[in-house]
Amino acid sequence: MTTLHSTTVQQRLENALSDLPADLQSALSSFINTQFKGVITKAQFQGLLADSKLDDKELRLALLPLAAAFSVAPISNFYVGAIVRGNSGHLYFGANMEFSGVQLGQTIHAEQSAISHAWIKGETGISDITINFSPCGHCRQFMNELTTADSLMIQLPERDEKSLQEYLPESFGPKDLGIEGGLLASVSHNLTLETDSALLISAVEAANHSHAPYSHNISGIALEMKSGHVYHGMYAENAAFNPSLPPLQVALIHANMSRECLSEVKAAALVESHKGEISHLAITQSTLEALNPDVTLEYASI
The missing domain is CATH 3.40.140.10 (Cytidine Deaminase, domain 2)
Incomplete structure (x- = not known):
């Protein structure tokens, strides 16, 4: 399924490619295609x-x-x-x-x-x-x-x-x-959830790789697109707090770089640790509604 966004990205890629030196154009042309x-x-x-x-x-x-x-x-x-x-x-x-x-x-x-x-x-x-x-x-x-x-x-x-x-x-x-390690460190928080929802399970898997040493809001999200593809995101917390990147944003990056149209989010599932001192629920709801008012959101605090 080719989305309008994917078509726009492809046109931009082709325009950018045409401005490059001939040798580089030739070398890139084999993989700068609709699947890139x-x-x-x-x-x-x-x-x-x-x-x-x-x-x-x-x-x-x-x-x-x-x-x-x-x-x-x-x-x-x-x-x-x-x-x-x-x-x-x-x-x-x-x-x-x-x-x-x-x-x-x-x-x-x-x-x-x-x-x-x-x-x-x-x-x-x-x-x-x-x-x-x-x-x-x-x-x-x-x-x-x-x-x-x-x-x-x-x-x-x-x-x-x-x-x-x-x-x-x-x-x-x-x-x-007093925090060792950092963002991108290989971690697993071992959260589990008994559920029949595949989307919630995907969100739990994402949450287990999140970086939240300050608020302890271990959290992850999964987005199902109209294309049927599912994209996950995990929380990237920051020592200065404000530059922290919520799990929804990470999932939207995942979808965007996969050339999905963000307005075609069909359903979402957000999982958070009940031990966290903050919550992403309200801002996740409002941002998803702005992207697509008809999106459904499952939620679990575990």
Whole structure:
């Protein structure tokens, strides 16, 4: 099933591709198709380096317009792309996402999108990130939660690569609150739920990988689309609280990078730990209603 969003993304990808050097166009044309979902494997990237004759930095920067093709920006019409490299060597695209009809705090930044995309695909650390524009303070703080925050490198166009710690000197992070590990660390919280709902079971599985050391709101969500596909998301909490990314946003990133139209969410299931000091229920309900007033939401506090 091809959605309007997928068609828009494909047109943007093709437009961005046409602006690239001929050698890179030729190398990319084999997999920048309607099935491309913003992941370039380590082997593919090595092949692109050889075929394009670009160096690592030049190639990552050249790919940024392709990442920005996944942007959903109905409010700003400002398209931002980001590319992260996981510890595996694979590259993951991300793009900013805005939601009409809800407060701006629900917005997802491109850096958050790319990092969450890598997290969803099982990465446990990020070595570097390439971005169109200098990361805002919100995103610098979000990245400081990562397992690899101390070594993370940031590449911008027409600038030398710098470390996150150069962009965020004298930073405040998990260690200041006595927390070891960080976002993307491999964890399992062992939550269980007896239910016949496949969607709730998927949400529990997501919750078990969430990062919530401050509020203890271990939480996850599963979204069923009209296409029949199910996308999950888990809570990404932050030491500075405000940059935390709710599970719904992570699931929407998952759906968006899979080229789903966000208004085609059919049903959702949210699971939270009853030991948490906060709840995502109200904001999840309001954001889902803005996307599709007819969406159904199952909920369990366990």
